[in-house]
Structures are given as structure tokens and as C-alpha cells.
Amino acid sequence: MIKVLLFGAAADRAGTRETELPVEDVSTLAEVWPLLAERHPDLAPMRDTLAFAVNGEYARGNDGVSPGDEIAVLPPVSGG
Amino acid sequence: MFAIVEESLDVGALIQAAQRPDCGAIATFVGTTRIDESEGAAVEYLEYEAYRPMADRKLEEIGAEIEGRWDVRRVSIVHRLGRVDPGEASVVIVVAAARRGPAFEASRYAIERIKEVVPIWKREVWSDGYVWVGSQVGTRDQVSGNR
Numbered sequence: 001m002i003k004v005l006l007f008g009a010a011a012d013r014a015g016t017r018e019t020e021l022p023v024e025d026v027s028t029l030a031e032v033w034p035l036l037a038e039r040h041p042d043l044a045p046m047r048d049t050l051a052f053a054v055n056g057e058y059a060r061g062n063d064g065v066s067p068g069d070e071i072a073v074l075p076p077v078s079g080g
Numbered sequence: 081m082f083a084i085v086e087e088s089l090d091v092g093a094l095i096q097a098a099q100r101p102d103c104g105a106i107a108t109f110v111g112t113t114r115i116d117e118s119e120g121a122a123v124e125y126l127e128y129e130a131y132r133p134m135a136d137r138k139l140e141e142i143g144a145e146i147e148g149r150w151d152v153r154r155v156s157i158v159h160r161l162g163r164v165d166p167g168e169a170s171v172v173i174v175v176a177a178a179r180r181g182p183a184f185e186a187s188r189y190a191i192e193r194i195k196e197v198v199p200i201w202k203r204e205v206w207s208d209g210y211v212w213v214g215s216q217v218g219t220r221d222q223v224s225g226n227r
Contacts, residue, residue, distance in 0.1 A: 008201030009215030079200030
């Protein structure tokens with residue numbers, strides 16, 4: 001399993017701040033998105049605005065993910 | 081000093097902590113909650129959340145970027161989370177340097193980088209609903225997708 005944390009508008013759309021996905025057959029971040037969008041269809045329209053982090057650092061689609069990793073779904077940041 | 085806190089920010093204390101005999105300038109930026117108005121409604125307060133500890137680490141990285149680019153002697157960035165009422169500070173940046181140029185430039189750089197890379201989000205709570213800033217997701221009629 002991997003833990004997926006959602007923040008801001010993404011948590012709002014998904015209706016949850018945390019979920020777990022079975023990713024035994026997944027090796028990259030890009031492969032996680034279809035699983036997440038299937039579970040939380042309201043997230044799908046946000047796809048192009050989202051960034052992702054793996055274990056606390058910004059990551060791209062071809063970056064690897066492994067069981068036990070923490071993935072964060074990050075809408076456009078708006079601090080300050 | 082880099083921190084993310086839940087309580088109100090003491091701007092004076094942060095400036096005092098930056099005063100040093102080798103510095104001739106302290107530049108301070110304070111971001112505060114502004115009451116915007118539109119279509120008969122108004123912002124009542126802002127609410128911030130963060131992905132920690134990534135956000136803490138990103139603040140420290142901004143500090144390291146600044147020290148690599150400018151001759152500054154002390155950089156403090158403190159961001160508040162939770163509800164921030166109108167006029168109250170959500171972020172305070174204090175840069176002490178020998179001369180004013182680097183202090184001004186570095187403090188500007190810090191706030192712009194915060195808005196680019198630090199995983200912190202704000203929700204505007206209006207009298208008629210809320211909006212996640214940057215995502216335009218929320219409950220106000222003006223939010224795209226709710227029309």
C-alpha cells in the first residue's frame with residue numbers, strides 16, 4: 001500500500017485528506033494517478049493544476065514509487 | 081529562523097531578534113489578511129494549511145537560496161496556519177544585512193518563492209461561501225464549476 005495525502009482544494013474535492021492505494025503493480029508516480037482518479041472522480045478535473053510529492057519532495061510522473069511511500073497531492077500553492 | 085506556527089505572529093520580536101551590530105539594514109515583509117469585496121460579499125478571514133514537514137523544509141531551502149545569492153547576515157521566515165483575521169499577519173519575513181540593497185532584494189525574493197514552492201494553501205472564507213485560492217474550488221457562486 002501507499003499512503004496518499006490530499007491538501008487544500010484536492011482534499012475538498014476528494015472529500016478526504018488521506019487514503020491508501022494498493023500499488024503492488026505500480027512502479028512510477030504516473031501510474032498512481034488513474035487509481036486515485038478512479039477512487040475520487042471529483043479530483044479528475046483538477047489533474048492539470050496538481051503537483052505531487054513523494055516522501056516529502058516534489059516528484060514527476062516518471063519518478064519511482066514503492067510500497068510504503070507517502071504521496072502528497074498538491075494543488076497550486078497559495079501561501080503568504 | 082524558519083518556523084510554521086499556529087499562533088499569532090509577533091512582528092516586533094522577530095525584528096528585534098534580527099538586530100545585529102554588523103548590520104545596517106533590516107528589511108521586513110508582513111503579509112496580512114485583506115478584506116476583498118465582490119458582488120455584495122466580503123472576505124471574513126483566511127484559513128491556512130500546510131503539508132508538513134515538507135513546508136518547513138522548503139522555508140529552510142529558501143533561506144539557503146538567499147544566503148547563496150546575497151550577502152545577508154540573518155534571515156527569518158515565519159508562516160502562520162489556521163484562521164487569520166483581517167489585518168493580522170500570516171507571514172513575516174525579516175532579513176538583516178550590512179546594507180539595504182541585499183536586505184530589500186532578499187526579502188522580496190523570499191515572499192515570491194514562498195508563493196511558488198512552499199506547500200501552504202489558503203482558503204478565503206467569504207460572507208457567502210469559501211474559495212481555495214489558486215484552485216478556484218469552493219462554495220461561492222463565483223467559483224468556476226459552480227456556475
